[in-house]
Amino acid sequence: MTHTTGSAPDAPEGVDTEKPSAARMYDWYLGGDQNWAVDREFGRRVEAIFPLIKEVARQNRQFLGRVVRAALDAGFRQFLDIGSGVPTVGNVHEVVAENLPEGEEATVVYVDYEPVAAAHATLLLERHGATGWAAMVQEDLRNPENIFRDPTTRRLIDFRKPVCLLMVAVFQFVGDDDHPVDLVERYRRELAPGSWLALSHLACDEASPADQAAIREFVDAYVHTSNPAWLRDRSEVEPLFGDWPLIEPGLTHLPDWRPDRAPNPLEAKARPFWWCGVAEKPGR
Numbered sequence: 001m002t003h004t005t006g007s008a009p010d011a012p013e014g015v016d017t018e019k020p021s022a023a024r025m026y027d028w029y030l031g032g033d034q035n036w037a038v039d040r041e042f043g044r045r046v047e048a049i050f051p052l053i054k055e056v057a058r059q060n061r062q063f064l065g066r067v068v069r070a071a072l073d074a075g076f077r078q079f080l081d082i083g084s085g086v087p088t089v090g091n092v093h094e095v096v097a098e099n100l101p102e103g104e105e106a107t108v109v110y111v112d113y114e115p116v117a118a119a120h121a122t123l124l125l126e127r128h129g130a131t132g133w134a135a136m137v138q139e140d141l142r143n144p145e146n147i148f149r150d151p152t153t154r155r156l157i158d159f160r161k162p163v164c165l166l167m168v169a170v171f172q173f174v175g176d177d178d179h180p181v182d183l184v185e186r187y188r189r190e191l192a193p194g195s196w197l198a199l200s201h202l203a204c205d206e207a208s209p210a211d212q213a214a215i216r217e218f219v220d221a222y223v224h225t226s227n228p229a230w231l232r233d234r235s236e237v238e239p240l241f242g243d244w245p246l247i248e249p250g251l252t253h254l255p256d257w258r259p260d261r262a263p264n265p266l267e268a269k270a271r272p273f274w275w276c277g278v279a280e281k282p283g284r
Contacts, residue, residue, distance in 0.1 A: 022173060022227035023085040023114050029057035032088035034120050042225065050218035055270040059254040060169045060200055061090045063276055066258050067198040068095040070278075071164040076196065077106040078163045080153075082141050082187070083170030084110035086117045092166065093125065093134040107156040108134040111147055141170065142178055144186045162194035162281075169274075171240065172202040172219075173227045184240045193283030196247075199240055200254065200276035205233035207272040215273060237275045244279035251277040 020042035024035040028043045035043075047053050068079065081092050093108045100106050108130075110121050118138035125131050135152045147153055157163060165187060174180045188197060204215040215231065222229040238251055249256065253271045255263040257278070263271065 020225045021114060021116070022222065022225055022229070023112065023117050025225070026057055026169070027086040027088050029054045030061060030088045030090075032086065034086040034088065034116065042221075046218060046221055049221060050214050052266075052270040052273065053218065055266055056254070056273050057169075059267065059270060060274065061088075063200055063254045063257055064092070064166065064168045064198075065090055065095050066260065067166065067168075067196075067278060068092055068164070069099050070258060071196060071198075072096065072099050072106070074196075076162060076164045077104065078157050078161060079106070079108045079166065080157060080163050081108065081110045081166040081168075082147075083167065083173070084112050084117065084121065084136075085170075086114075086120055091124070093128070093130050096134075097128075097130070105133065109153050109156050110134070110136045111139055111141065112136070113138060113140040141167075141174070142183065144183070144190070148190055159190055160192055162192050162196070164196045164198065165191060167197065167199040168276075169200050169202070171199065172229045172231070175228070175230055181239050181242075185242055188242055188244065188281065191281055193281050195281045196278055197241060197244060197281075198276075198278045199237075200274050201232055201237045201240070202229065202273065203233055203237065203275045204231055204273060206253075211272065232275075234275055238277075241277065241279040244281050246277050246279045251275055 018038060020039050024039040025043045028035040028040055079092050079096065096106050096108060112118060115138065118136050121136040125134050125136070133156070135156060137147060137150045137152050139147050139150065171180055174183065204212045207215065219229045219231055234251065249258065254274045254276050255267050255271050257276050
């Protein structure tokens with residue numbers, strides 16, 4: 001598989017390039033190049049409906065980076081990123097490599113069901129020389145047992161020790177029929193005491209009426225992609241953490257989770273559209 005800068009990537013086997021993909025659109029929102037014309041065209045339509053979409057995507061990526069750095073500072077050396085999407089700037093393994101203390105080792109497992117995400121993640125890890133400690137598992141997040149049993153997961157993750165489980169900007173693509181609270185619980189019960197769950201979710205319950213209307217139109221637009229989306233308010237997001245206590249600063253909006261600087265006006269405007277938090281499994 002080859003890729004020329006500035007052109008669409010070659011399509012790995014099994015990739016549908018005729019229908020827009022949420023993962024590839026997210027890559028486009030972040031300024032990546034692992035997307036096709038259909039994704040960019042639909043992304044522009046979405047941006048016309050909800051002009052803050054690129055900003056909230058950046059805020060999610062920044063939240064991910066802050067969580068990984070906080071986890072490293074707390075002693076975590078195992079990361080499981082569910083719904084990791086198409087590789088783009090600021091991936092977990094990149095943050096780990098940049099912040100891991102010299103002489104120490106860590107492992108990262110990415111999980112995504114899309115062939116394009118799996119193919120390009122594998123290629124990226126090869127280019128970075130990271131395949132010994134980071135890898136991609138191609139699997140649907142609705143099948144946690146398959147993820148835990150996968151040989152790649154078992155090679156890199158020791159579930160007897162704490163794991164930082166990342167579910168960033170992914171559960172808005174899990175509908176109520178898939179019982180999201182129960183689904184997250186299936187992940188949580190497999191993890192050792194002291195593990196973290198980091199999760200963010202699209203929302204609008206604290207937005208203005210006009211912004212609520214825009215975000216609902218944005219969500220409705222995703223019906224025409226391969227990944228329909230759902231909004232959930234704070235009262236629906238908090239149960240995803242189950243009985244794990246939230247660590248400071250609790251359930252917040254993206255710019256408010258352990259910020260490293262004050263938000264600029266654009267970041268502040270995009271603030272109400274996501275809930276996020278990190279919880280720790282008791283018993284350590």
